[in-house]
Amino acid sequence: MTRERLTIFDTTLRDGAQTTGVDFSLADKRQIAALLDDLGVDYIEGGYPGANPLDTEFFAKRPQTKARFAAFGMTRRQGRSAANDPGVAALLDADCDCVTFVAKAWDYQVRVALRSTLEDNLDGIRQSVAAAVARGKEALVDCEHFFDGYKDNRDYALCCAIAAHEAGARWIVLCDTNGGSQPHEVERIVAEVARVIPGERLGIHAHDDTGQAVAVSLAALRGGVRQIQGALNGLGERCGNANLTTIIANLLLKSDYADRFEIGVTRESLTGLTRASHALDELLNRAPNRHAPYVGAGAFATKAGIHASAVLADPRTYEHVPPESVGNQRRVLVSDQAGKSNIVAELERLGLTLRKDDPRLTRLLEEVKEKEAQGYAFEGADASFFLLAKRVLGELPHYFDIERYSVAVDRRFGAIGASDDAGAEAIVKLRIDGRSTISAAEGNGPINALDVALRKDLGKYQSFIEDVKLVDYRVRVFQGGTDAVTRVLVECADAKGEIWSTVGVSPNVVDASFEALVDAIIYKLVKSGAT
Numbered sequence: 009m010t011r012e013r014l015t016i017f018d019t020t021l022r023d024g025a026q027t028t029g030v031d032f033s034l035a036d037k038r039q040i041a042a043l044l045d046d047l048g049v050d051y052i053e054g055g056y057p058g059a060n061p062l063d064t065e066f067f068a069k070r071p072q073t074k075a076r077f078a079a080f081g082m083t084r085r086q087g088r089s090a091a092n093d094p095g096v097a098a099l100l101d102a103d104c105d106c107v108t109f110v111a112k113a114w115d116y117q118v119r120v121a122l123r124s125t126l127e128d129n130l131d132g133i134r135q136s137v138a139a140a141v142a143r144g145k146e147a148l149v150d151c152e153h154f155f156d157g158y159k160d161n162r163d164y165a166l167c168c169a170i171a172a173h174e175a176g177a178r179w180i181v182l183c184d185t186n187g188g189s190q191p192h193e194v195e196r197i198v199a200e201v202a203r204v205i206p207g208e209r210l211g212i213h214a215h216d217d218t219g220q221a222v223a224v225s226l227a228a229l230r231g232g233v234r235q236i237q238g239a240l241n242g243l244g245e246r247c248g249n250a251n252l253t254t255i256i257a258n259l260l261l262k263s264d265y266a267d268r269f270e271i272g273v274t275r276e277s278l279t280g281l282t283r284a285s286h287a288l289d290e291l292l293n294r295a296p297n298r299h300a301p302y303v304g305a306g307a308f309a310t311k312a313g314i315h316a317s318a319v320l321a322d323p324r325t326y327e328h329v330p331p332e333s334v335g336n337q338r339r340v341l342v343s344d345q346a347g348k349s350n351i352v353a354e355l356e357r358l359g360l361t362l363r364k365d366d367p368r369l370t371r372l373l374e375e376v377k378e379k380e381a382q383g384y385a386f387e388g389a390d391a392s393f394f395l396l397a398k399r400v401l402g403e404l405p406h407y408f409d410i411e412r413y414s415v416a417v418d419r420r421f422g423a424i425g426a427s428d429d430a431g432a433e434a435i436v437k438l439r440i441d442g443r444s445t446i447s448a449a450e451g452n453g454p455i456n457a458l459d460v461a462l463r464k465d466l467g468k469y470q471s472f473i474e475d476v477k478l479v480d481y482r483v484r485v486f487q488g489g490t491d492a493v494t495r496v497l498v499e500c501a502d503a504k505g506e507i508w509s510t511v512g513v514s515p516n517v518v519d520a521s522f523e524a525l526v527d528a529i530i531y532k533l534v535k536s537g538a539t
């Protein structure tokens with residue numbers, strides 16, 4: 009059966025720039041465009057030339073993409089002709105393949121927001137589209153508030169869409185701008201519109217204000233649209249746009265869509281989806297959403313013991329698609345919810361083999377549960393779990409003893425006009441092979457000072473840890489109040505790119521940090537084969 013071609017339109021660089029807390033640089037925009045192009049989307053909406061210097065500069069030297077490159081902006085302002093509107097001129101002059109005009113499609117918005125007449129708005133749509141077509145650009149019209157408008161004044165909303173179509177727009181995009189529409193409404197309305205304008209000219213642009221933008225987009229597809237708009241990781245105004253990361257995976261992996269439709273993203277490039285999603289977060293300096301469908305670290309993570317034992321028998325018992333299909337991976341977590349199956353799986357991932365009937369496994373599981381009850385969390389500290397397992401198995405080499413450490417925090421208040429000065433000093437005393445070493449270090453804070461002092465002189469082991477870098481440090485205080493227990497998670501990396509996490513727990517944040525730092529060093533020594 010031949011499949012119908014479906015068009016994917018990405019607006020990460022335009023609507024995504026309207027996300028609270030997102031502030032793209034020019035370099036970010038270029039990298040994101042390349043990321044999207046590698047993925048295989050059909051259109052990349054680059055931004056709004058003329059609205060701000062960044063977007064104007066971005067369009068002055070457009071990225072070279074296989075995807076069609078779109079400039080976004082509004083239809084001509086009221087009281088002006090399209091030929092005499094600097095905003096429209098900036099769009100027509102922009103180095104792009106197509107222009108997306110945003111146009112009001114709800115009579116109430118025309119009256120209240122534009123303070124214009126219904127006829128002038130229609131004329132603005134016609135003139136703007138015609139001007140783009142005359143300049144040899146493909147035109148798209150985002151019919152803003154289309155669904156709310158349709159429910160309020162069906163005829164006017166349709167007139168806007170028809171005006172765009174008749175003026176020569178390639179795509180008429182029905183927008184759920186306020187994000188309040190329900191999937192069943194959208195499916196019905198799209199099916200009605202598709203009786204007037206062919207579905208292969210219709211698109212959907214949905215916002216996620218009811219948490220249903222993906223469902224709304226897929227409902228619109230069932231209703232008849234053949235273009236889906238969205239943004240990577242669901243970036244966008246307010247609660248975001250339809251999450252293209254999720255939509256693309258659904259379209260390729262769910263047979264209802266995959267059997268009927270073909271998209272530019274291939275099954276092969278789908279295996280880069282998790283990487284692309286995380287690369288975007290990295291550029292934005294945001295932690296990836298662990299719970300994101302398909303690409304989150306938790307999307308294929310199994311915590312419950314009962315699930316783990318089934319997943320080990322056959323992953324399909326608790327996985328709706330194979331994690332590799334989207335470039336993600338299966339994880340079986342170790343925690344107080346674990347059974348022996350979780351432990352066996354995690355040990356195996358860490359390179360340790362233990363049979364399920366080995367009595368040491370029972371001891372290890374008991375230790376895990378006991379430590380978790382004290383506040384440890386091994387789920388995010390695989391290296392500490394590895395060391396615990398090695399200890400229980402009697403396989404952990406003894407490298408050094410810690411005799412003591414101390415830390416002093418110092419703050420000097422400057423004279424008027426001079427700046428304040430804050431810092432910390434730490435001393436760490438170790439015994440290695442019967443010899444005491446004492447190291448002192450300064451740092452910008454107590455943990456930094458301790459970290460530097462601990463790694464300053466490890467005697468014969470020093471060469472094994474030279475390339476260790478602390479890359480993340482997180483503190484969680486639980487049980488409230490000043491007598492609370494503190495959990496510290498530390499993430500380290502080495503020159504080979506290996507990353508490992510350790511945990512420390514104590515009522516004292518410095519002590520918890522020291523425990524996690526020591527585990528991080530011992531893990532590196534074990535992994536390096538130091539004896």
Ligand SMILES: CC(=O)SCCNC(=O)CCNC(=O)[C@H](O)C(C)(C)COP(=O)(O)OP(=O)(O)OC[C@H]1O[C@@H](n2cnc3c(N)ncnc32)[C@H](O)[C@@H]1OP(=O)(O)O
Pocket residue numbers: 023056058059060082083084085086110111112121122123132152185245
């Ligand atoms: C649904 C969406 O997400 S649309 C996303 C739009 N994106 C953005 O707004 C981000 C970039 N925007 C901007 O930088 C600025 O708003 C600009 C440069 C476009 C315009 O700035 P200003 O000229 O200062 O106008 P301002 O933003 O205050 O108001 C928008 C104006 O456009 C008019 N307008 C809004 N939509 C349309 C439209 N589709 N067609 C014609 N005019 C429109 C409004 O009536 C208002 O007119 P007014 O200035 O006569 O009151």
Ligand SMILES: CC(=O)C(=O)O
Pocket residue numbers: 023110150151152153183184185186213215
């Ligand atoms: C065009 C657009 O971003 C919207 O209507 O939501």
